[in-house]
Amino acid sequence: MQETVRVEAREGWRRLVLNRPERLNAFTPAMQAALKAALEAAGADPSCRAVLLTGEGRGFCAGQSLEQPVGPDADLGRMLEEGYAPLIRALRDLPVPVVCAVNGVAAGAGANLALACDIVLAARSASFSQAFVKIGLIPDCGGTFFLPRLVGTARARALALLGDPIGAEQAAEWGMIWKAVPDEALMPEAEAIAARLAAGPARALALIKSAFADREALDAQLALEATLQREAGRSKDFAEGVCAFLEKRPPVFRGGR
Numbered sequence: 071m072q073e074t075v076r077v078e079a080r081e082g083w084r085r086l087v088l089n090r091p092e093r094l095n096a097f098t099p100a101m102q103a104a105l106k107a108a109l110e111a112a113g114a115d116p117s118c119r120a121v122l123l124t125g126e127g128r129g130f131c132a133g134q135s136l137e138q139p140v141g142p143d144a145d146l147g148r149m150l151e152e153g154y155a156p157l158i159r160a161l162r163d164l165p166v167p168v169v170c171a172v173n174g175v176a177a178g179a180g181a182n183l184a185l186a187c188d189i190v191l192a193a194r195s196a197s198f199s200q201a202f203v204k205i206g207l208i209p210d211c212g213g214t215f216f217l218p219r220l221v222g223t224a225r226a227r228a229l230a231l232l233g234d235p236i237g238a239e240q241a242a243e244w245g246m247i248w249k250a251v252p253d254e255a256l257m258p259e260a261e262a263i264a265a266r267l268a269a270g271p272a273r274a275l276a277l278i279k280s281a282f283a284d285r286e287a288l289d290a291q292l293a294l295e296a297t298l299q300r301e302a303g304r305s306k307d308f309a310e311g312v313c314a315f316l317e318k319r320p321p322v323f324r325g326g327r
């Protein structure tokens with residue numbers, strides 16, 4: 071069976087590669103669990119002093135895998151509490167820095183996974199989108215925590231409410247990411263940063279991460295996202311959004327609360 075997350079050991083650091091390229095690395099529960107386990111294993115290995123996260127193929131990550139229509143009993147709040155929130159916490163709590171090399175489209179949970187990392191570089195051809203609203207959902211995976219802090223509330227609200235993609239250069243201009251680089255420079259630059267961090271003062275790097283963590287606020291926002299997503303996930307608009315994606319047509323949202 072194909073490994074959904076490939077782990078490659080380097081001198082003092084690890085490269086983690088999301089590996090479902092035929093689905094633009096969209097998240098299945100197995101991939102979520104594999105990424106969390108890979109992060110925890112990296113954190114438990116004293117010889118691993120930095121992590122580089124990227125995606126296989128032309129995409130970084132297209133968010134939650136949408137492969138079948140959703141039934142009325144789906145509890146998205148529970149899926150966040152048990153799946154994505156522990157993953158985001160594992161990333162933020164990792165005592166080593168995580169560099170993210172966004173190699174292509176980063177949508178929904180994929181965009182917010184990238185924003186949860188410590189240093190984010192993106193290829194110029196990459197894009198970021200809070201695609202959730204296009205299927206009748208709210209941003210999750212900490213997006214409502216990270217986005218306003220990175221780009222301010224005016225831009226965060228428009229990105230979340232419209233779900234439009236923005237390119238890597240715009241994302242860098244807005245302060246959403248560290249920098250956009252030419253496509254061919256992405257991996258060499260990201261690897262050089264990971265190697266540099268791996269050779270850095272490990273304790274200080276861990277303490278710098280802690281200083282920025284704002285953990286209580288993140289936990290509160292993850293809990294709020296789960297509550298709101300539970301409600302959004304019960305809506306007919308969500309069911310229609312997923313059907314429309316699967317049928318490759320625009321959704322027809324009918325609203326109603």
Ligand code: T3D
Pocket residue numbers: 092093094096132133134135136137146149150175177178179180201202204205207210299315
């Ligand atoms: O459920 C819960 O737990 C709640 C949590 C939700 C978290 C979320 O992430 S919600 C958001 C989910 N993601 C999306 O809504 C994005 C869906 N994908 C797209 O809108 C587009 O694919 C992209 C804009 C990302 C890229 O467009 P494009 O034109 O470059 O590629 P494409 O042709 O649409 O996709 C290529 C293939 O990947 C295609 O398969 P095919 O037709 O070649 O067999 C497409 O169906 C597949 N794919 C893309 N995204 C997903 C996916 N398959 C499953 N799940 C996906 N999310």
